[in-house]
Amino acid sequence: xxxxxxxxxxxxxxxxxxxxxxxxxxxxxxxxxxxxxxxxxxxxxxxxxxxxxxxxxxxxxxxxxxxxxxxxxxxxxxxxxxxxxxxxxxxxxxxxxxxxxxxxxxxxxxxxxxxxxxxxxxxxxxxxxxxxxxxxxxxxxxxxxxxxxxxxxxxxxxxxxxxxxxxxxxxxxxxxxxxxxxxxxxxxxxxxxxxxxxxxxxxxxxxxxxxxxxxxxxxxxxxxxxxxxxxxxxxxxxxxxxxxxxxxxxxxxxxxxxxxxxxxxxxx
Ligand SMILES: [Zn+2]
Numbered sequence: 001x002x003x004x005x006x007x008x009x010x011x012x013x014x015x016x017x018x019x020x021x022x023x024x025x026x027x028x029x030x031x032x033x034x035x036x037x038x039x040x041x042x043x044x045x046x047x048x049x050x051x052x053x054x055x056x057x058x059x060x061x062x063x064x065x066x067x068x069x070x071x072x073x074x075x076x077x078x079x080x081x082x083x084x085x086x087x088x089x090x091x092x093x094x095x096x097x098x099x100x101x102x103x104x105x106x107x108x109x110x111x112x113x114x115x116x117x118x119x120x121x122x123x124x125x126x127x128x129x130x131x132x133x134x135x136x137x138x139x140x141x142x143x144x145x146x147x148x149x150x151x152x153x154x155x156x157x158x159x160x161x162x163x164x165x166x167x168x169x170x171x172x173x174x175x176x177x178x179x180x181x182x183x184x185x186x187x188x189x190x191x192x193x194x195x196x197x198x199x200x201x202x203x204x205x206x207x208x209x210x211x212x213x214x215x216x217x218x219x220x221x222x223x224x225x226x227x228x229x230x231x232x233x234x235x236x237x238x239x240x241x242x243x244x245x246x247x248x249x250x251x252x253x254x255x256x257x258x259x260x261x262x263x264x265x266x267x268x
Contacts, residue, residue, distance in 0.1 A: 059237050060252065063229030069221035072229045079257040085224065085232065086217055087245035092235050094213035094246055096175050100124050101209060124173040124212075126156035133181040137167040141186065144193040151192055151200050155208060159185050176216030184215040210246050 060083070061076030072088075074081040104123040137145075145152065145159050145167060152159055158171035169181040176184060191211055195204050218224065224232070236242040236251070245251050261267055 058233065060233040063226050063233060066224055066229065069223070072224070072232065074229070074233060076254075078254055079260060080255040081233075081252060082255065083233065083236070083252040084245070084249070085229075086220055087249060088236055088242060088251040089232060090213050090217035091242050091245050091251055092232070092239045093175055093216050094210060095239050095241065097124060097173065097209045097213055100175075101205065121150075121153045122156035122173075123154050124156035124175070126158065126171045127174040127177050128158070128171045129169065129177075129181060132162075132168040132170045133185075134162050134166050134168045135182045135186070136165060140193055141167060141189045144189045147197045148189075148192040148200060151197065152188070154201055155188065155212070157185065157188060159189070173212065173216070176212060178218075179216035184212060187211050187215055213246065 057077075059076065061074035061081050064073045064075055066085070067073055067082075070084065070086075072083040072085050074083065101123050142161060142165070145161065156171065156173035157169070159167055159169050162168035167185070169185045172179070172181050172184060188208060188211060191204065191208055192200055200208075218232075243251060
């Protein structure tokens with residue numbers, strides 16, 4: 001594949017892209033209302049700065065369409081931008097969770113829960129669900145909920161027994177409110193169950209935040225509006241390390257007009 005050879009730009013190259021003349025950029029026809037609320041990506045004051053560049057100068061361009069429920073196609077000054085929407089959103093959510101986490105751990109190295117920190121829990125801002133999400137739980141899940149009560153509180157998750165074999169999720173981190181609460185709860189409980197209750201936050205908070213970000217991010221086949229796609233692109237532009245997903249894969253690729261012209265043997 002020719003595309004494989006054409007390595008895309010990384011967001012770390014964005015400073016170069018910001019200076020790119022926008023001669024190739026078409027007149028934008030889409031009003032990019034930053035409907036971040038709809039995606040559960042509400043900007044938190046102090047965490048993100050929304051750029052105020054004119055539309056033609058956006059490094060990741062303006063959204064054109066969603067492809068097969070997986071990719072966002074966008075047009076920027078250089079040509080075509082292709083974004084893996086789940087990987088990109090997962091990274092954005094992860095960086096936001098990490099930023100909230102860091103605010104509670106001044107040394108920035110671990111998430112050690114001090115005895116006197118009860119008044120500052122949770123570390124991740126939490127939001128109650130309008131309707132608690134209940135699910136039939138395994139005995140291990142019920143036991144983990146009790147044994148890891150403090151960790152769950154730190155993570156902004158309110159999971160309590162509803163009846164003998166049923167658990168109720170009553171609150172989730174604000175950044176994950178759009179995700180599937182039950183899937184989130186089960187995946188976090190599965191991870192917690194593999195650790196000692198009194199050291200899990202210290203030892204495994206990075207993994208836990210990664211798991212939570214994955215389940216809070218938009219999933220493949222979720223239909224996005226152009227406004228939501230544009231909001232995601234703008235957030236990528238302002239999020240550190242958003243050029244790679246949590247597993248080190250690229251979140252976006254640039255295919256230049258020259259590469260497209262080569263594909264179609266134009267100008268030969
Ligand atoms: Zn994921």
